[in-house]
Amino acid sequence: MVVAACAAALLAGLTGTAHAVDNLPPDQPLVEDLQSGGKPCATGDDTVYVPTPPRLSAVLYDPEEDNQPSESSPLSGEFEAWWTDADGTVQRRDYSTITLSSGSRQYWTMPSDLPADTVISWHVRANDGHATSPWSDDGNGSVCSFVYDDTNPEQPTISSPEYPTPDEVFWVDGVGVYGHFTVDSPSDDVVSYTYGFLGGPYGTVTAERPGAAVTIPYLPLTSGPKNLTVRAIDRSGRSSSQAQYDFNVKSGRAPVARWKLDDPAGSRSAAAETGTPARAGIGATFGGPAPTGTASTTTVALDGSGHGFLTPDTSATDIRDTFAVSAWVRPAETGRTMTVASQDAVGQPGFTLGLHAQESGALWSFAIGGARLSGGAPETGEWAHLLGLYDAETGKAHLYVNGHEVGDAVAATPAEAAGAFQIGRARGTTGYRDRWHGDVSDVQVHDRVVVPTEVSEHAWRKPTLLGHWSLSSATDGASPEQSGGTPLHLAGGASVYRASDDSCIPDIDPDCTYVPPPLVGDGHLALDGESGYASAEGPVVDTGDSFTIGVVVRLADSAPAHPMTVLSQAGEHTDAFKVRYDPPTNSWQLVMPERDEAGAPERVVSQITGADGGEGPGQRLVVVYDDGTDTIKLFLDGYTNADATASLPDGWHSSGALQIGRGTVGDGWGEYLHGDVDEVQAYAGALRDEDVLGLGGETNPCLC
Known part of the structure; x- marks a missing residue:
């Protein structure tokens, strides 16, 4: 019995000794597992800036060979940080964490007496109670650095050439006209700005480099007093006080060309409410019925022949800039492509608005600058309101049918089309083509964005x-x-x-x-x-x-x-x-x-x-x-x-x-x-x- 007990004790001792000998040191902490105040480990030009003394963290691992089923592989972390003070003396701080299982994130909240505006470096290693890992910056590792920034950036300045403050110009055009607001800050460490316009939109814009100014575009959707509020955000995440810029927006300006087409029966030209009167071909007949529920009283019917057109013999707008063209239309047929409005370029139209026929059926269409938007379902004898829009600010074209946008906007690159504006036909290489057969009313051309609420209003038929x-x-x-x-x-x-x-x-x-x-x-x-x-x-x-x-x-x-x-x-x-x-x-x-x-x-x-x-x-x-x-x-x-x-x-x-x-x-x-x-x-x-x-x-x- 005594011999057995001694043998057992000896075996137990040998087993313990063998385990101690087999223990491997913890793995070297990986740089990608290190964070300074929740930001990835970085140094040099990429040194992290933080608004408060940060909490450093690292994920620590024990080798897989040590992970016995009955063991939790406990580890603690040993952090060390250092910097050089104003006297050139190197200062150090260290901290050991509590023991946690392998794979856990370990933390050290830095003391509050850290110096501001000073590069502070740190590294970490793991300790399993028997051995320590290499420091995280040994070998192919890297030191981590941060700077504690305790100063908020200065309040930004705001200016706009299109929308000056009421002290300069009280009311400014207007709904559908883009404004550009330049935002800057005297602080050279500002990296972004958060902003919000009254009623929206809201967002954040990033500077190209620290301290650089930014430009925020804005499209007014409604008229009235407006304001823009901005805060500057520095590289540590600190925010400036809020700056506010007030401005007043007019209602959307009137179209640059408009033909109501409510001229008396027998007329040979269409009067222009704005722009140049449009001469009519002999295939244009005035005095037709207008769409009910609209402001129109009569309309013009185009017979689809070579004589069914109207034109002012001059362009209506520069289609390389933002513009919109709209009309009430009622097709007399839907089996072929027909044009409601276009503007001449060399041997082709700069844009077309109308009906596009295809094998699967006709669709309303707006084509410009290599892009075509199609949608809706034209019906013979049924009125529809069409509006095509090219937004030069975004470089995209839009099509609205009966007040609703059809599909998604598409990118377009319009070329110069300085020729005459056309109602009822489109320019071709050998003459005009795609002539409209049906009724047309109230053709309008705007040199701005017609915003969605205005589109709905134009297309509304009062019940x-x-x-x-x-x-x-x-x-x-x-x-x-x-x-x-x-x-x-x-x-x-x-x-x-x-x-x-x-x-x-x-x-x-x-x-x-x-x-x-x-x-x-x-x-x-x-x-x-x-x-x-x-x-x-x-x-x-x-x-x-x-x-x-x-x-x-x-x-x-x-x-x-x-x-x-x-x-x-x-x-x-x-x-x-x-x-x-x-x-x-x-x-x-x-x-x-x-x-x-x-x-x-x-x-x-x-x-x-x-x-x-x-x-x-x-x-x-x-x-x-x-x-x-x-x-x-x-x-x-x-x-x-x-x-x-x-x-x-x-x-x-x-x-x-x-x-x-x-x-x-x-x-x-x-x-x-x-x-x-x-x-x-x-x-x-x-x-x-x-x-x-x-x-x-x-x-x-x-x-x-």
């Missing part, structure tokens, strides 16, 4: 109110339209409820039945869910063109068991559209058939969950079809979302009457609504999203 039914009264079964138009006829279990009809108060009379208050105003239409509905004498909206229709509705039950239609308008065989409640999804749906045929499949094109039933205040539902953008949207209480927006490239014209409270089901009527309806409002044209917010009240929204 026309078709009917507003308050549903607060009924005489002989008909509820009047506010302006004396066609009334809505009540039928079956439909009646108008008015608050004044109540003769009891539930809180006082226990036998009085509670009735929810009117939805809007003094009354609303109450429908029994079995046979009640209201209808117009015919179609109210043209479903083949842009339209808007809205209603306020309150379901009678908190959880209805079957689908119920609030609004519908029939075609010959089925509904062109209907807005209904769908129980399984508890949502409002916009439903449309694929075609006007008996039994045609229905498609839910838009849907918004969150239908409200019971005694609530009701919900506002609005359908907006924009034929110009081929989209249809369903709004709930003034808002829409992606699920409630759908593509509708080909709306068809319905001939049936508008229905309130029922829809077509098979060969007859069904989906009767059990609930209350109020404030039916209908428009020819698509209301903008912001206008929809005002729909559903006793008054019509201001379409300003």
